[in-house]
Amino acid sequence: MQILGLSKRDSTFLLIVIALTLLTPILIQPFPVGSGLNTFNAGYPDLMQKIAIFGIFAIGFNILFGLTGYLSFGHAAFLGIGSYSTVWMYKLLDYNVLWGLPLAIIVSGLFALVIGFISLRRSGIYFSILTLAFAQMMYNLAYSVLTPITNGETGLQVYESDPQVLLGANEPSSPHLFGIVMRENFWTPKIGGWEFTFNNGYYFTAIIAIIVFYLSLRIFRSPFGLMLRAIKTNQTRLNYTGINTRPYTLAAFVISGMYAGLAGGLLAAMDPLAGAERMQWTASGEVVLMVILGGAGTLMGPVLGAAFIKYLENIFSKINDSVLHGWFAWMPDGLEDFLIGVSHFFVGKSWHLTSGLMFMLVVIFLPGGLVEGGQRIKALFKKKRTSGDDGAGTEAQPTAAE
Amino acid sequence: MGILEVKNVGKRFGGLQALSDVNLSVQENSVHAIIGPNGAGKSTLLNCFVGKLIPDTGSVMFNGQSLLGLKPHQINQLGVSRVFQTPEIFSDLNVMENVMISCFAKRDGAFRLHPFETVSHETDIVEQAEQILIDVNMIDKRHMNAASMSRGDKRRLEMAMCLVQEPKLLLLDEPTAGMARADTNNTIDLLKEIKEKRDITMAIIEHDMHVVFSLADRITVLAQGTPLVEDTPENIKGHPKVKEAYLGEAA
Amino acid sequence: MDAIILQILNGLDKGSAYALIALGLTLIFGTLGVVNFAHGALFMIGAFVAVTLQRIFNLSTEHVDPTKTDFLGNPLKVKVPYVESWFGPEVGAALIDWSVPIAIVLAIPVMLLVGFVMERGLIKHFYKRPHADQILVTFGLAIVLQELVKYFFGANPIQTGAPDAFSGSMDFGVLLGFDPNTIMYPYWRLVYFLFAAIVIGGVFAFLQFTTFGMVVRAGMADRETVGLLGINIDKRFTIMFGLAAAVAGVAGVMYTPILAPNYHMGMDFLVLSFVVVVVGGMGSLPGAVAAGFLLGILQSFASMNEIKSLIPGIDQVIIYLVAILILLTRPRGLLGRAGVMEE
Ligand SMILES: Nc1ncnc2c1ncn2[C@@H]1O[C@H](COP(=O)(O)OP(=O)(O)OP(=O)(O)O)[C@@H](O)[C@H]1O
Numbered sequence: 004m005q006i007l008g009l010s011k012r013d014s015t016f017l018l019i020v021i022a023l024t025l026l027t028p029i030l031i032q033p034f035p036v037g038s039g040l041n042t043f044n045a046g047y048p049d050l051m052q053k054i055a056i057f058g059i060f061a062i063g064f065n066i067l068f069g070l071t072g073y074l075s076f077g078h079a080a081f082l083g084i085g086s087y088s089t090v091w092m093y094k095l096l097d098y099n100v101l102w103g104l105p106l107a108i109i110v111s112g113l114f115a116l117v118i119g120f121i122s123l124r125r126s127g128i129y130f131s132i133l134t135l136a137f138a139q140m141m142y143n144l145a146y147s148v149l150t151p152i153t154n155g156e157t158g159l160q161v162y163e164s165d166p167q168v169l170l171g172a173n174e175p176s177s178p179h180l181f182g183i184v185m186r187e188n189f190w191t192p193k194i195g196g197w198e199f200t201f202n203n204g205y206y207f208t209a210i211i212a213i214i215v216f217y218l219s220l221r222i223f224r225s226p227f228g229l230m231l232r233a234i235k236t237n238q239t240r241l242n243y244t245g246i247n248t249r250p251y252t253l254a255a256f257v258i259s260g261m262y263a264g265l266a267g268g269l270l271a272a273m274d275p276l277a278g279a280e281r282m283q284w285t286a287s288g289e290v291v292l293m294v295i296l297g298g299a300g301t302l303m304g305p306v307l308g309a310a311f312i313k314y315l316e317n318i319f320s321k322i323n324d325s326v327l328h329g330w331f332a333w334m335p336d337g338l339e340d341f342l343i344g345v346s347h348f349f350v351g352k353s354w355h356l357t358s359g360l361m362f363m364l365v366v367i368f369l370p371g372g373l374v375e376g377g378q379r380i381k382a383l384f385k386k387k388r389t390s391g392d393d394g395a396g397t398e399a400q401p402t403a404a405e
Numbered sequence: 406m407g408i409l410e411v412k413n414v415g416k417r418f419g420g421l422q423a424l425s426d427v428n429l430s431v432q433e434n435s436v437h438a439i440i441g442p443n444g445a446g447k448s449t450l451l452n453c454f455v456g457k458l459i460p461d462t463g464s465v466m467f468n469g470q471s472l473l474g475l476k477p478h479q480i481n482q483l484g485v486s487r488v489f490q491t492p493e494i495f496s497d498l499n500v501m502e503n504v505m506i507s508c509f510a511k512r513d514g515a516f517r518l519h520p521f522e523t524v525s526h527e528t529d530i531v532e533q534a535e536q537i538l539i540d541v542n543m544i545d546k547r548h549m550n551a552a553s554m555s556r557g558d559k560r561r562l563e564m565a566m567c568l569v570q571e572p573k574l575l576l577l578d579e580p581t582a583g584m585a586r587a588d589t590n591n592t593i594d595l596l597k598e599i600k601e602k603r604d605i606t607m608a609i610i611e612h613d614m615h616v617v618f619s620l621a622d623r624i625t626v627l628a629q630g631t632p633l634v635e636d637t638p639e640n641i642k643g644h645p646k647v648k649e650a651y652l653g654e655a656a
Numbered sequence: 657m658d659a660i661i662l663q664i665l666n667g668l669d670k671g672s673a674y675a676l677i678a679l680g681l682t683l684i685f686g687t688l689g690v691v692n693f694a695h696g697a698l699f700m701i702g703a704f705v706a707v708t709l710q711r712i713f714n715l716s717t718e719h720v721d722p723t724k725t726d727f728l729g730n731p732l733k734v735k736v737p738y739v740e741s742w743f744g745p746e747v748g749a750a751l752i753d754w755s756v757p758i759a760i761v762l763a764i765p766v767m768l769l770v771g772f773v774m775e776r777g778l779i780k781h782f783y784k785r786p787h788a789d790q791i792l793v794t795f796g797l798a799i800v801l802q803e804l805v806k807y808f809f810g811a812n813p814i815q816t817g818a819p820d821a822f823s824g825s826m827d828f829g830v831l832l833g834f835d836p837n838t839i840m841y842p843y844w845r846l847v848y849f850l851f852a853a854i855v856i857g858g859v860f861a862f863l864q865f866t867t868f869g870m871v872v873r874a875g876m877a878d879r880e881t882v883g884l885l886g887i888n889i890d891k892r893f894t895i896m897f898g899l900a901a902a903v904a905g906v907a908g909v910m911y912t913p914i915l916a917p918n919y920h921m922g923m924d925f926l927v928l929s930f931v932v933v934v935v936g937g938m939g940s941l942p943g944a945v946a947a948g949f950l951l952g953i954l955q956s957f958a959s960m961n962e963i964k965s966l967i968p969g970i971d972q973v974i975i976y977l978v979a980i981l982i983l984l985t986r987p988r989g990l991l992g993r994a995g996v997m998e999e
Pocket residue numbers: 418421423441442443444445446447448449450490
């Protein structure tokens with residue numbers, strides 16, 4: 004079966020992705036609510052939305068970094084711009100996300116065009132520093148002179164006094180799409196000990212995520228995507244083959260900036276707030292981390308990375324002393340205390356330590372990320388079969404670590 | 406008037422005068438070999454043709470148009486392709502993709518935003534790429550990763566990438582270096598065939614005299630950045646100045 | 657005029673810190689070819705060595721002093737630091753007072769060790785990996801180090817004072833013939849600047865006048881050739897990494913009275929130091945020092961009210977703005993060599 008102009012293999016792939024996305028509220032809620040394993044459930048709207056949104060961010064970033072190899076350390080700026088644009092639409096028009104999201108994409112795209120045009124004049128680390136410098140400038144300005152636009156440290160939010168010219172009499176007072184309120188759940192079934200939450204906001208983001216995933220799939224398979232991959236491996240050859248690489252990298256930069264803007268807009272669609280901390284360079288670092296962890300240059304990698312990080316972040320920060328006591332209660336006291344003491348390094352507020360370590364381990368041992376890990380496992384099982392791959396896949400080749 | 410007219414080209418690297426007063430005229434549909442000892446400035450001269458270097462003095466005209474100041478991709482789009490001394494290929498991509506990039510560059514120009522077309526649906530491009538791989542005898546390697554090939558194969562791949570563009574002028578910098586004898590002979594045959602069938606003008610740098618004398622219509626001998634003589638292969642063979650240049654360098 | 661001199665002075669101490677961190681960064685890059693995002697963390701570790709030493713000196717025994725009473729008339733509990741009970745009150749108090757400078761003695765071996773472990777344990781394996789991988793793994797390491805510090809020392813800044821002898825300010829203006837109180841400059845900042853100048857001078861002298869330094873410089877220029885001479889360049893580079901770590905560490909130690917150490921100071925300084933390195937030219941030692949001071953001074957000028965009212969927000973962005981301008985007009989930075997980090 005072939006759909007939407009995709010090859011057979013890609014069609015199946017897309018269908019699987021769609022199924023996984025739509026079933027997420029069930030898949031990541033595998034344990035009964037009352038059980039001891041409830042800590043590992045993740046089927047709440049807030050977390051699922053975050054996974055989808057950062058998935059979008061990472062998919063876009065991957066088009067730039069994964070394909071062309073240009074490492075931007077400033078993409079969080081576009082995330083922030085997307086959020087600000089969307090909240091401004093709430094303030095001026097009304098809470099319908101229909102106005103804010105397109106604006107988020109357009110404005111961040113324009114910023115990306117200017118920043119990309121300048122930064123792409125350099126490559127390698129010089130490019131990284133240029134993007135970092137732009138993002139830091141915007142972050143600093145958002146906190147200082149741009150306060151009239153960004154509302155400084157308080158963050159931009161909607162006030163009673165805002166014009167909201169389109170606001171109707173019965174309109175919901177939180178983000179919605181033609182009356183479908185994002186924060187509401189449309190179905191909360193309880194089956195035995197299990198409880199599931201089907202949330203408007205999640206499905207809204209999930210559908211957008213599927214669409215942008217499909218677009219990225221098309222880009223990967225297109226001549227444009229081929230050129231981007233060629234840029235990563237040998238720009239010199241490309242130039243002597245008659246290709247002007249600058250507009251290609253710029254296009255990739257703008258596309259990834261628009262993805263980031265969309266993600267930022269969606270963040271504001273889930274929670275009508277925008278703050279400058281979203282633009283800090285550590286936030287840019289986070290999306291790099293997601294893409295690398297999942298597997299740069301692969302299709303699924305960025306989504307996996309985003310899901311993995313957001314999931315672990317949530318779970319690890321939730322684990323506190325009483326949870327730990329619950330787990331280790333059966334052990335002798337001394338050992339229990341010791342294990343809890345050790346765990347303190349990694350859970351609760353120390354989640355960042357775990358993520359830093361994980362990040363190092365991945366870069367050291369698995370430069371291709373989770374996708375490469377999966378492929379290695381698959382290769383172990385398939386060892387006897389002859390390698391008859393048709394080579395159409397764009398998954399990163401495992402690079403031998405020394 | 407040759408298709409490539411080089412007048413008084415000079416290039417200096419700090420204290421080293423790499424090229425001085427180079428005059429050269431490459432006739433259309435001929436094979437022009439440039440030979441000379443190591444460090445004579447042969448690659449530097451080629452770099453001045455493709456936009457990698459801008460000469461300090463002189464002019465380079467291609468088909469009546471000056472190449473000076475043009476970017477590499479612009480020069481390529483005019484119809485000048487180059488095979489490098491050390492193979493420049495897309496080593497992360499497979500052989501087929503390597504060649505298809507050249508096909509796209511030929512068809513779509515320096516830039517075209519086509520994010521929603523699909524490479525595998527571009528049947529004309531695929532056919533074109535397969536045809537050239539058949540021509541250079543690499544069709545069975547089309548799904549191989551370019552990085553994992555032998556040096557000779559990389560060179561042939563690079564040549565295929567240039568040939569598929571059907572350039573008016575093909576610049577080859579030591580195309581057979583690092584090849585086994587058999588591969589070298591295949592390459593000679595391939596280049597001969599191209600010369601006859603495709604009306605491509607070639608400028609070729611080569612140390613292997615067997616290659617030079619099998620292909621060249623005219624030969625320029627470069628030594629210490631200046632052309633010593635330019636003549637037909639027969640006349641070059643016994644030329645005293647040529648011997649001197651090579652022996653002087655060796656001693 | 658006096659305002660200008662004041663701003664130059666104000667820029668010196670920040671510039672000194674940038675220069676010291678950038679010096680190590682660019683040294684590591686020039687010798688090992690490694691982009692080390694964990695270098696800011698080394699600066700932070702140095703600062704926390706000073707914090708630790710101060711805490712050690714302040715470890716006290718508590719006992720009731722019968723001769724004193726508190727305001728309710730009860731006998732007063734007094735804390736006596738061990739160092740005071742061991743070395744006598746005067747020496748002990750002096751030790752506590754001078755704990756920051758003394759911490760340098762502790763910081764040097766600690767930082768050399770940290771640098772050595774980092775290089776042998778992690779960085780070594782990344783020599784041949786792409787720069788992006790180096791950035792990422794050291795970025796991860798920086799996060800780990802910063803979180804460890806946060807775990808042990810908490811999230812709040814820890815005040816760490818300079819010795820009392822340097823607590824005041826110097827009336828710098830009088831020296832230059834201005835009216836009193838026009839140019840006041842805290843003594844410790846002056847100390848920091850002099851200290852930085854000595855360290856920078858020391859590093860340059862070391863590289864310039866010792867055989868070791870000569871080999872390292874030759875290796876920076878052309879690693880392969882030096883390797884061919886049969887010189888074990890790797891071993892020397894390991895030592896260079898330790899040296900760079902020590903420079904960053906002592907820079908952190910001495911900075912504690914200027915900025916109360918906190919766990920994210922490493923990251924804050926890292927970003928700026930990286931900008932400094934790139935502006936100076938990757939791999940150029942004089943470039944790093946010059947750019948460090950240049951950016952430090954520019955930043956303090958931009959914070960002048962006159963300038964801020966002229967161009968609002970300039971103080972927030974000046975460093976980045978300059979970095980962008982320099983990178984666009986001089987692709988290799990102020991003093992960088994051609995071809996570095998550009999394929
Ligand atoms: N970018 C450069 N900067 C400085 N010197 C250069 C540069 N490129 C080439 N040279 C020098 O110019 C001289 C000519 O070099 P070139 O590569 O053109 O020689 P060649 O004739 O191609 O030699 P070979 O047969 O070894 O390829 C050499 O001495 C070389 O070192």
